[in-house]
Amino acid sequence: MPRMFLLFSGHNDRAVLALCRAFTNRKVDFVLVAGSKSDPILRTTYSDHVAFIRADHVVDLSLFEKARRSISPRYSLVYCSTTEFINSWVLNNRQSLRDLDIEANLPPVDVYNQLTQKSTSPDIVKMICGLSSPSILPWTSPISPCVFKPKSNILQGIVHYPILCFNNDEATHLSSMLDPNDWFVQQYVEGQSHYICAYLSRSGRYHCYWQTNLMQQPNGKSIVLARLGSNPGIDEVKLFRGLSLMGFWGPIMMEIIEGADGHIYFIELNPRFWGPLQLGVDACPEMLDLFIRDAGFDISEYLQTPKPIDGQYWYAWAEGAEMFGCRIYPAAKQYDRSHLQSLLRKHDVFTRGDL
Structure with missing residues (x-):
């Protein structure tokens, strides 16, 4: 059929x-x-x-x-x-x-939930490939900068997101308003954000690429500017072998922060397709091929996206970057504001011939 x-x-x-x-x-x-x-x-x-x-x-x-x-x-x-x-x-x-x-x-519901939940994924990633997470802070006396994270992404039928705090009064207020049974608070780590984005098949095969993030909406929301990156020092084989052995398969994105001292921190896992997926569609078509075939489809024809002249693949969301207070990551510091605006316009995901 x-x-x-x-x-x-x-x-x-x-x-x-x-x-x-x-x-x-x-x-x-x-x-x-x-x-x-x-x-x-x-x-x-x-x-x-x-x-x-x-x-x-x-x-x-x-x-x-x-x-x-x-x-x-x-x-x-x-x-x-x-x-x-x-x-x-x-x-x-x-x-x-x-x-x-x-x-x-x-994948199986228990496996999916262990990876998507922010309270359980740090221990799994540490066990699989040794990556540590930012320190957990005491609930009653959190020190800024810090991040309040929901233990489960969905609480009482509502999707919740991390809340960033940059002053102690705000952190104290949040700790009094939120339920520690549903939330925890973590140290906020400065550094360069990277995503490893992949499709891991049922058989354990995978294709992946690295994304270097340049600009992000405030409060840890959507990435609005990124480019194809390189591995900052993660054992990819160990990561995907470990995920496969625990019974996971599917699309997955992992965020890490590379600190100024070179230490790499695990931030989160998302076992589903991610917002800046267009970068993968352009730069890593093998990943999409694996996903499609693993779902039981044949690929009889393929219209390949032209490679960029300068060899660099970009992702941008210009409208999303209009939000006040976007975070500028270290990888973007080489560009002035006008250059960043030019990159956002040139590579905007919504300015292609199909719109």
Whole structure:
């Protein structure tokens, strides 16, 4: 039976757009569920792949039943992982989806949760490849700069994100407002941010690339400018072998911070596709090929993205960089502000021919 990827837009839009480009270049069938009438995907050439537009943000079986009814029954559907909130529901409702001929396409729920949760992933990464994390601070007397992190990404049906604190009064206030059963506080580490981005197959094969981050929205939000980077000193083979042995497979991104003294700190893992995925679509097509084939699709044709003339691959999100107070990482210090603005405009993920 022919297969078709099922993508939910309206969440992690930049990753969804990058996946649409990757699937289109490989003639791989896919269908979209738009998040709302204002979903940016409706203003792209991929709007004809939209099966329907959601009336609300409720994630339950009826959402997938509507997706199934909207698509020809001759296709088996394969869920594509781009959002933690929908992933959480899919992981716990595999059989219901299987009854609809929708493949969850996610690793075991216990393995996924151990990696995505900020309270458990540091110990796993330290055990696998020896990377340490920033120090845990006492809850009652946190010293800034520090980061308050949710132990689980989803608490009482709401996705929570880390909160950065740069003064002691703010840190004390947060410790009095948040529940220490649900949150912990960690030392904030200055340095250069790197991502290792990969697809790890069910058989243990992987393709990966390194991303050097230049600019990031305040409070640790989205990366808005990055370039293809190099390994700062991680044993990649040990990392992916360890993840595979614990039963993980799928897309995964790990952030590390390289301190001024050269020490490398583990920050977090995201076992799903990441916002700056376009960099991987351009610079590491083998990773997308492995993901697509591992999901049971054939790639009969491939329209390759032209290589940049100067050999350097970039990722940018110009609109996201308009947020006041973007963090400038050390790798960006060689550029003045006008040059950074030029890079943002030139490499913007939303300024390609399909928009």
